[in-house]
Amino acid sequence: MSEAFLSIRDLKVHFPTTDGIVKATDGLSYDLEKGKTLGIVGESGSGKSVSSSAIMGLYRGTNAQVSGQIILEGSDLLTLTDSEMRDMRGKDVSMIFQDPLSAMHPYYTVGNQIAEAYKVHNDVSKKAARSRAIEMLDRVGIPQPDRRVDDYPHQFSGGMRQRAMIAMGLINDPKLLIADEPTTALDVTVQAQILDLLQDLQRDFEAAVIIITHDLGVVAEMADDVLVMYAGRAVEYGSNKEIFTQPQMPYTWGLLSSIPDVTGDTDVPLIPIPGNPPSLLNPPKGCAFHPRCPHRDKVPDGRCATELPELLAQGSVPTHLSRCHLTDPDRVYEQEVLPMIAPDRVGES
Amino acid sequence: MFAYAVRRLGIGAVLLLSLTLVTYFLFFAVPSDPAKQACGKNCNEEQIEQTRVALGYDKPWIAQWGDFMTGLVKGRDFPADEELRANNPNIVTHCAAPCMGFSFVNQQTVNEILSGAFPISASIAVVALVFWVTGGVLFGILAAMTKGSFLDRGLVGLTLIAYAFPSFFIGKFLITYVSIKWGWVEYPAYLSIEEGGVSGWLSSLFLPALTLALLFLAGYVRITRSYVLESLSEDYIRTAKAKGLSQRTMIFKHALRAALTPLVTMIGLDFAGLLGGAIITENVFAYNGLGVVALQSFTSDDLPTMVGLVILIGSFVILANIIVDILYAVIDPRVRLG
Numbered sequence: 001m002s003e004a005f006l007s008i009r010d011l012k013v014h015f016p017t018t019d020g021i022v023k024a025t026d027g028l029s030y031d032l033e034k035g036k037t038l039g040i041v042g043e044s045g046s047g048k049s050v051s052s053s054a055i056m057g058l059y060r061g062t063n064a065q066v067s068g069q070i071i072l073e074g075s076d077l078l079t080l081t082d083s084e085m086r087d088m089r090g091k092d093v094s095m096i097f098q099d100p101l102s103a104m105h106p107y108y109t110v111g112n113q114i115a116e117a118y119k120v121h122n123d124v125s126k127k128a129a130r131s132r133a134i135e136m137l138d139r140v141g142i143p144q145p146d147r148r149v150d151d152y153p154h155q156f157s158g159g160m161r162q163r164a165m166i167a168m169g170l171i172n173d174p175k176l177l178i179a180d181e182p183t184t185a186l187d188v189t190v191q192a193q194i195l196d197l198l199q200d201l202q203r204d205f206e207a208a209v210i211i212i213t214h215d216l217g218v219v220a221e222m223a224d225d226v227l228v229m230y231a232g233r234a235v236e237y238g239s240n241k242e243i244f245t246q247p248q249m250p251y252t253w254g255l256l257s258s259i260p261d262v263t264g265d266t267d268v269p270l271i272p273i274p275g276n277p278p279s280l281l282n283p284p285k286g287c288a289f290h291p292r293c294p295h296r297d298k299v300p301d302g303r304c305a306t307e308l309p310e311l312l313a314q315g316s317v318p319t320h321l322s323r324c325h326l327t328d329p330d331r332v333y334e335q336e337v338l339p340m341i342a343p344d345r346v347g348e349s
Numbered sequence: 350m351f352a353y354a355v356r357r358l359g360i361g362a363v364l365l366l367s368l369t370l371v372t373y374f375l376f377f378a379v380p381s382d383p384a385k386q387a388c389g390k391n392c393n394e395e396q397i398e399q400t401r402v403a404l405g406y407d408k409p410w411i412a413q414w415g416d417f418m419t420g421l422v423k424g425r426d427f428p429a430d431e432e433l434r435a436n437n438p439n440i441v442t443h444c445a446a447p448c449m450g451f452s453f454v455n456q457q458t459v460n461e462i463l464s465g466a467f468p469i470s471a472s473i474a475v476v477a478l479v480f481w482v483t484g485g486v487l488f489g490i491l492a493a494m495t496k497g498s499f500l501d502r503g504l505v506g507l508t509l510i511a512y513a514f515p516s517f518f519i520g521k522f523l524i525t526y527v528s529i530k531w532g533w534v535e536y537p538a539y540l541s542i543e544e545g546g547v548s549g550w551l552s553s554l555f556l557p558a559l560t561l562a563l564l565f566l567a568g569y570v571r572i573t574r575s576y577v578l579e580s581l582s583e584d585y586i587r588t589a590k591a592k593g594l595s596q597r598t599m600i601f602k603h604a605l606r607a608a609l610t611p612l613v614t615m616i617g618l619d620f621a622g623l624l625g626g627a628i629i630t631e632n633v634f635a636y637n638g639l640g641v642v643a644l645q646s647f648t649s650d651d652l653p654t655m656v657g658l659v660i661l662i663g664s665f666v667i668l669a670n671i672i673v674d675i676l677y678a679v680i681d682p683r684v685r686l687g
Contacts (some may be wrong), residue, residue, distance in 0.1 A: 012512065042684055056591055058590055058591065059595075060585060076440070077658040086593050086594075086595065088593070089590070089591055089592065089593035090591060090593035090594075090595060094591065094592075095591045097584060097587070097588060097591075099584065102583065102584040102585065103584045103585055103587070103588045104585055104588065104590075105585040105589070105603055105606070105607075106585070106682070106683060107606050107680065107681055107682060108606075113588075116592065116594070117592040117593075120592060120593050120598075121593060152682040153682050154682070165588075168588075168592070265561065302544060
């Protein structure tokens, strides 16, 4: 595990507020290999964005308490000085954000903002940075990049703005790209284009990618590995195939049953997860998901409400981890969950 | 943008004319007797009536406004009474277009009065502007960067205290201590650039400009602080941070740029107002700028001077508004003028 490109160990991001400490991320660990894509899924407030912003060091200089280890190629980012971290941001690790309209400064041209990202890490002339920006705009598929480089963000369409953000994120050839809900604010057709572009570029730039989303469709298409987060913790982690064919955690089942399967039977109803995401200020005792979990009665002695399950391999695959007290999650899934969400796939595996 | 400016200037001119009309109307709507004032304390009823006819105050106010407009366009001769002018050619004063009138109280054309006083007020205003904008923006940024700290509270609090003191107090305080008791600067007396050179001119403006600047500082510190803080929480600042930009670039290039629009608005209006004279400060320092002229013209019912001031100050405010609106489009590319 130690040779992993990115290793997160027991990452905690706590925000002190007047009402108490908000534990936005509470003991998160995962690994990511070079050139691979990790999809992090979860509801709003599950800590998926917060944990990734912590990798970027975006909470430095705020009152957030970040602890644990973020080891990128052997060095712990949390031990770097502010200026070392600043040199790393945008160069070795870069991030693209959800809403490209608000993520770009409205008063500066797109080209200026992209060139700025290049110039801050490379000692080059303004002109060289500008031509590099044009090159990148061309690379992300902006037509007539030498003209559009002088446009302002509001003159771009939503999809073009996100392309420009991607150009900005990749201009310094980062080793790790974090995409925080990169397609959420876009039309469905544009979403597909942006995802294709990201995949293309990942191949060319050989970067590791963390894609944060609440859209399981995006994860299914993009991710090699999937991390499911709930209430600031990882509740399930495994390869794309395992998560989508043999999910073990009732929350993951809930996510899967609440999305439509376009290839499946249209008569299958969507089953939303009952209840609301828990308060991070005062999370439920035991398993944070237990108040919403339809399977909690299968665990004896009400342990779900008292004891936090460990993140462990439950089945035959040692890298497929889940956090649940159920003793035979695979059987429950096959017999109770699958018939409800995809009756046509029952018995396939 | 050019067509826009021309159209705005046209509207501004109409607005100015309406302003003079309102001034004439209001002047005659209140019970005052400009003829008595012009004639002096020892005049009897008959002399006052003669003065009234001589100065044209016997005509209806709208006719007087008409005469004023004639003067503005063609120039005119004073005193207003034609017969008096014909009989006494030696007392006739010609006032060329654009003539803003003749002040009988001062025995000078309004144009002369204003052009004598304007450089003083403008000098004070310019230097004060430099003081309070530099101070206000820098302190505001400093307060925003150290939000919640002792420095932040100190800066906001101190400027608020300075604002709370009336400017005649601050002016008197600065003259008494900084100049007389401590002797840090010479006793303030206005020197034009011709008289004292640039350095003499600047040092003669130091205390009055400081007095004015202290009055405006608090507002600028607060507005800079709050707009910088607001824009620091914007998504594009997070993007800037994620690019690896330094705190300084983030604040001065990205956050301050967004605070420019409200700042430019405030600067434009405050400065335009000040060009028309700072009544209290000029009187405290006895600098004969437009503020002193304004106070005198009011206490002596000097209608022509008042109207002249209205035109001058009104045109500054109108111009400042046009310039501010044009600057909006320069600052924010999303703003289209039309």
